[in-house]
Amino acid sequence: MKLESLRYFHVTQACGSIRKAAERLHVAPSAISRQIAILERELGLRLLERSSSGVCTTAAGALLGRSIQSIFRDIERARSAIDDLKGLRIGEVTIYAMEGLVSDFLPTLFVAFHKKFPGIGFNLVLAPTDRIIEAVLRDEADIGITFNAKPKQELSVVARYAEPVSCLVAPHHPLAREKAVSLRQLRNHAVALPKDAFGLRQLIDDAARRAGVALKVMMTTNSLELTKKLAESGVAVAFMPAFTVSAEVARGSLRCIPVSDKAFRVAYSEVCVHRNRAISAAAQEFLDALVRALRALPSSSAA
Numbered sequence: 001m002k003l004e005s006l007r008y009f010h011v012t013q014a015c016g017s018i019r020k021a022a023e024r025l026h027v028a029p030s031a032i033s034r035q036i037a038i039l040e041r042e043l044g045l046r047l048l049e050r051s052s053s054g055v056c057t058t059a060a061g062a063l064l065g066r067s068i069q070s071i072f073r074d075i076e077r078a079r080s081a082i083d084d085l086k087g088l089r090i091g092e093v094t095i096y097a098m099e100g101l102v103s104d105f106l107p108t109l110f111v112a113f114h115k116k117f118p119g120i121g122f123n124l125v126l127a128p129t130d131r132i133i134e135a136v137l138r139d140e141a142d143i144g145i146t147f148n149a150k151p152k153q154e155l156s157v158v159a160r161y162a163e164p165v166s167c168l169v170a171p172h173h174p175l176a177r178e179k180a181v182s183l184r185q186l187r188n189h190a191v192a193l194p195k196d197a198f199g200l201r202q203l204i205d206d207a208a209r210r211a212g213v214a215l216k217v218m219m220t221t222n223s224l225e226l227t228k229k230l231a232e233s234g235v236a237v238a239f240m241p242a243f244t245v246s247a248e249v250a251r252g253s254l255r256c257i258p259v260s261d262k263a264f265r266v267a268y269s270e271v272c273v274h275r276n277r278a279i280s281a282a283a284q285e286f287l288d289a290l291v292r293a294l295r296a297l298p299s300s301s302a303a
Contacts, residue, residue, distance in 0.1 A: 001039060001042055002035075002038070004035060005035040005036070005038050005039045006039070006068050006071070007025075007072070008021065008025065008027075008031070008032050008035040008036060009035070009036050009039055009047060009048075009061075009064070009065075009068070010065065010068055010069070010072055011024055011025055012032055012036065012048065012055065013048075013057055013061065013065045015054075016053065016054045016055060016056065017053075017054035017055060018032045018033060018054070018055060019054075020054070036048060039064075043060065043064075045058070045060040046058050046060065046061075047060055047061035047064060048061055066138075069138075069139065069140070070139050073139050076091070076092065076280065077278065077279070077280045079091070080280035080281050080282050080283075081280065081281055090119035090120065090282070091119075091120055091121070091280055091281065091282030091283075092120070092121045092122065092123060092282065093120060093121070093122050093123070093142050093143065093280070093282050093283045093286050094122075094123040094125070094140065094141050094142050094143075094283075095122065095123070095124050095125070095141060095142065095143045095144075095145065095286075096125045096126075096127050096131070096132040096135040096136065096140070096141040096143075096144045096145070097124065097125075097126060097127075097132065097144070097145035098126070098127075098128070098129065098132070098145060098146065098147045098198075098199075098200075098224070098269070099126040099223065099224040099225055100147075100224045100228075100240050100241070100244035100245075101145060101244060101269075102124075102126065103225075103228075103244060103245065103246075103247055103248075104243075104244075104246055104247050105243065105244070105293070105297075106124070108293075109289065109290065109293050110122065112289075113286060113289050117282075117285065120282045120285070120286070122286075125141070128194065128195065128197035128198040128199070128222065129146045129147055129148065129149050129197065129198055129199035129200075129202075130197040130198075130199075131197060132144040132145065132146050132149075133146060133149060133152060133155065133272075136155060136272060136273065136274055137152070137154055137155070137274065139274070139277065142273070142279045142280065142283035142287075143271065143272075143273055143279070143283060143286070143287055143290070144271070144272045144273070145269065145270070145271050145272075145290075146199060146269070146270050146272060147198070147199040147200055147241075147267065147268070147269050147270075148199030148200060148202060148203045148267050148268060149199050149268075149270055149272075153275075154274060154275055154276065155272045155273070155274065155275060156272060156273055156274070156275040157270045157271070157272050158271045158272065158273060158287060158291055159270070159271040159290070159291040159294045159295070160268050160269070160270050160271075160294075161243075161268065161269040161270075161294050161297060162266055162267070162268055163241040163242060163243055163266075163267065163269075164241070164242075164258060164259070164264055164265050164266060164267065165200065165203065165204075165239050165240065165241055165259060165264045165267045166239070166240065166241065166242050166256040166257060166258055166259065166264075167181050167186065167237055167238075167239060167256070167257045167258075167259050168227075168228065168231040168237065168238040168239065168240055168245060168254050168255070168256060168257075169231060169234075169237055169254070169255050169257060170231060170232055170233065170234035170253070170254065170255070171252060171253070171254075171255055172234055173234050173237070173255070174189070175189065175237070175257060176255045176257075178257055179257070179258075180257060180258045180259070180260045181257050181258075181259055181260065182211075182259070182260045182261055183207060183208055183211045183213040183215070183259070183261050184211065184213055186213075186215065186237060186259075187213050187214065187215060187216060188216065189216065189236075189237050190216050190217075190218035190235065190236040190237065191215050191216060191217055191218060191236055191237045191238070191239075192217075192218055192219045192220075192221070192226070192227040192230040192231065192235075192236040192237070192238050193215075193217055193219070193220050193221075193227065193238075193239070194220070194221065194222065194223075194224055194227060195220050195221065195222050197222075198222075198224075200224075200239060200240070200267075201220075203263055203264070203267060204239060206263060207261050207262075207263035207264060210261075210263070211261055218230070218235065218236045219236065224240065224244075227239075227240075228240065228245060228248070228254070231254060232248065232253050232254055239259070239264075241267060241269070242256045243297060269294075271287070271290055271291065271294065273287070
């Protein structure tokens with residue numbers, strides 16, 4: 001199989017569209033179709049099927065996609081290592097992270113890093129903790145930033161930031177003047193929660209079960225940003241570590257109230273990489289900057 005054919009298939013699978021893949025690769029759509037047809041003839045199986053929204057992989061295509069993903073990741077790492085030997089600072093870093101970090105912490109870090117290394121690009125994917133772990137294990141991500149993750153033998157925790165999970169309410173909410181709240185106090189107020197795959201949701205559910213409290217769930221969502229907006233509106237209560245909403249607290253649109261239940265007192269955001277897989281020079285450079293930034297935060301602890 002030709003590497004070019006594999007690359008065209010790989011990009012088409014990622015884009016979900018021959019037209020979009022052609023735009024990304026700067027070739028004609030017919031060139032993409034021709035290379036994929038070559039692969040299908042060699043393998044004797046269809047790899048892609050057309051759908052109303054573009055193309056999707058067959059069972060054979062999905063299997064091939066998983067196999068060649070690691071090939072292209074290894075090629076990118078080799079390229080980055082060669083560039084580093086030549087004294088160049090170029091490459092791409094793929095990071096999977098929890099959404100709460102994009103409000104202030106990560107943007108500030110990206111800006112500072114880009115000024116120092118303008119040739120390094122980023123692919124940032126916001127995801128729940130379970131998906132972040134999966135991405136690192138499957139070599140889809142160089143670096144994962146999780147919240148309240150269960151330990152995995154294959155993962156190495158490079159840095160850890162500890163901070164309590166707070167209750168987020170609008171300044172006009174009935175709980176806004178409380179110095180601390182318990183889950184029992186919260187059971188009569190509507191709450192907005194992330195979906196089950198989020199480490200934050202798992203922490204809340206475990207604590208509620210131990211306290212024998214059934215929370216009044218107004219909404220579940222895969223967007224932490226939406227839970228925060230609902231809290232700002234006063235319609236619901238949300239939960240996050242205080243450092244993820246520092247900007248909103250500073251401008252007075254949110255109040256952070258400690259939750260007295262033990263499970264909320266210490267929660268961890270963790271930076272992890274695959275224990276047995278080397279990352280590129282660009283990824284290592286950013287990882288070092290990320291660890292330094294976490295250590296500079298108050299109450300943080302490095303692994």
